[in-house]
Amino acid sequence: MQLKYALVHEWLTPKATGGSELVVQEILQHIDADPYALIDFESTNPESYLFKRQIGTTFLQYFPGARGGVQKYLPLLPLAIEQIDLRPYDVILSSSHAVAKGVLTGPHQLHICYCHTPMRYAWDLTFDYLRSSALGRGVLGWVTRWLLHYLRQWDVLSANRVDYFIANSQNTARRIWRYYRRPATVIYPPVHTERFPFQAQKQDFYLTVSRLVSYKKTSLIVRAFNQSGRSLVVIGSGPELQELRKIAKPNIQILGWQPDAVVAKYMAEAKAFVYAAHEDFGIAPVEAQACGTPVIAYGAGGALETVRDVRQYSDTATGVLFSTQSEVALIEAVEYFETHAQAFNPEVVRSHALTFDAKAFARQYLSFVEHCCQEFRSSNPSEVLAFRPKLP
Template sequence: MKTPKVAIVHDSLTQHGGGEKVVEAILDIFPDAPVYTSVYNPATMGESFKSRAKKIITGTIGLNSTFGKFPILTKYFTFLLPLAFENFDLSEYDIIISSSSSYAKGVITRPDQLHIGYIHTPPRFLYGYSVESTKRNAWYYKPVVMLVDHYLKVWDYLAAQRADFLVANSQNVQKRIKKFYRRDSTVIHPPVETDFADRVYAKDSMQQPYYIAIGRFSDYKNFDLIIQAFNLLGIPLKIIGTGVEEAKLRKMAKSNIEFVGRVSDEEKHRLWHNSLGYIFAGEDEDFGIVLVESLSHGIPVLAHRSGGPREIIREGKDGMFFDSLNLESFVEKLKEFDQKVRGKKFDTEGSKKHAQKFSKEVFKKAFEKFVMERWGEKQKPTLLPLNDA
């Protein structure tokens, strides 16, 4: 069997988040694979990505192209993004791996090529899930948004049928794929850095024990709920992150809450490692990489009982769930969580071991096996039934 030539397709390369770390791990498996994308901003991608990606192609239609230099087109580019991916020429490759939460899965391939689509989620903005930007909700955009979204939903469904096989990043996303695309998929959880427990971190200078919350300050992450609860209880909280809601959240917070802002990964994990517990109030999260990172530190988690966290947190061992986003109900759960944390009721060492199930090495082994088995099946000759005539 010949060594297949592989290409990777990813929605966009403008932030170094969970989706981009999936691409990094795939590049570890297929180091010579070029990465096709709609837009690439090297300044935001980090050295770990840039050292792996030997060739990045944005094509003739994309925000990095001449086409993308027209302000009117870039402002309303969402409607045109499917064209960027449909116009990529992938004819020289044997295996195409798309990494997608929006349009990358829509690339065009031939029947003799193998296309595997890794789905982080169907586009959240198309199917009623909360997203970071609230601009689409403005009344003056509504008529246009409704028309564009109708077109994009039709395209998105058809695009999801193009891959030979779909891989979901969680059971939660697997259910969305079945509901919106009417397709089966295989769950392979995304890669997570889980070696934090082996590192040595300086003790925090703050004498008073604190909890920690991390993420982008957007509405659906429910940082306002966390802040209101900690205001009432007076328990110290450190918040790491930035975002559109920051000014509003800072006004809400009392003196027991500290906004740390954006910090280096090393400082983030030092603060995390020295915290009492991690508070996560996001609703219907696709997976929840940050929860695995917390467990790898041996830090228990209080999370909303929805979406991906239900696949990660073993209730009573790794932390607790809360069911209601009502402030009074959440405060009671936070009190209970705090008592159990201080009483050392959670299995710290067990959480560290549990986190290893989601490690980068586990992902790479499972994903490579899946891809190469599908490729092997593709190479087998198709036996046609004999005609009795």
């Protein structure tokens, strides 16, 4: 019997081009699934792989300012995702970092969720969100706290609608277990390593590439290099762009947004790639390693799985990890890198990145989906509930 697939993601917009969207794109290359999202502005984008594709959406599609992001309608996201009618489908594939996993399904439907992260602003970033936003203060702050409390309850409830969880890292798998008490199989997201040219000869500058938002800690990197005086190039756009340009000293170039070819060129030429965010996985450091470029990263989250610290892997090192998100720790890590630069073999660095290639993702993801389909169709409900992949 030919199974009918649906793929559900949170939002599809030209501004949403991160790791979760790469997963969606890769899945659609291998599985003939009908896409759904809260909002869609990609099917009308001539430069998108989804151009002219039929995509199911919700009532949020027609709300003012939806194209710029539906996060402003946060209280309505759970309600909206539950309005997507998926009754015609046999298998539901969700790509979730907020509410996509909360779609309603029937007992005859298999739901496999690729979880990029549990809803971060409802869980581990709650207090950061409350401190950094005007919504966290005064009477409005108590309304916001109640809303986040409600979102946590809904988030746990909706996790029970998933038959099988996939996590994008061991770090995310641990968080899924912490918040939902559900095991998850780890399949690393696809990194298109072929788009990043290998270059053994490096130039005398450091590089960071990211969205310029607070949790990426780009301002920390800029302040650290202001003190060290070493050459740094910053690529990316976001609300912090103008502030970074104000505080950056002459040794730092703030280039703003750049096309993919320019990003790849800088990644290939950089002495090292600097990353200070606490990410669930973090694709950019792997892309840099695909160029043979070592990484200096904050030693938490996904970086612990993608970067091999020279102090632990003397022969197969791919970078240096620093233990705290502070200027002092980053400066010390850069100086350590400078004194141990000869320990890094660009070919070894690239070889490590290839283990995260898109082909590896496709092979593992398709194999897991096939396993789940066989398990679900051959078992009664109690046996399906009893199935547990190994915990990380």
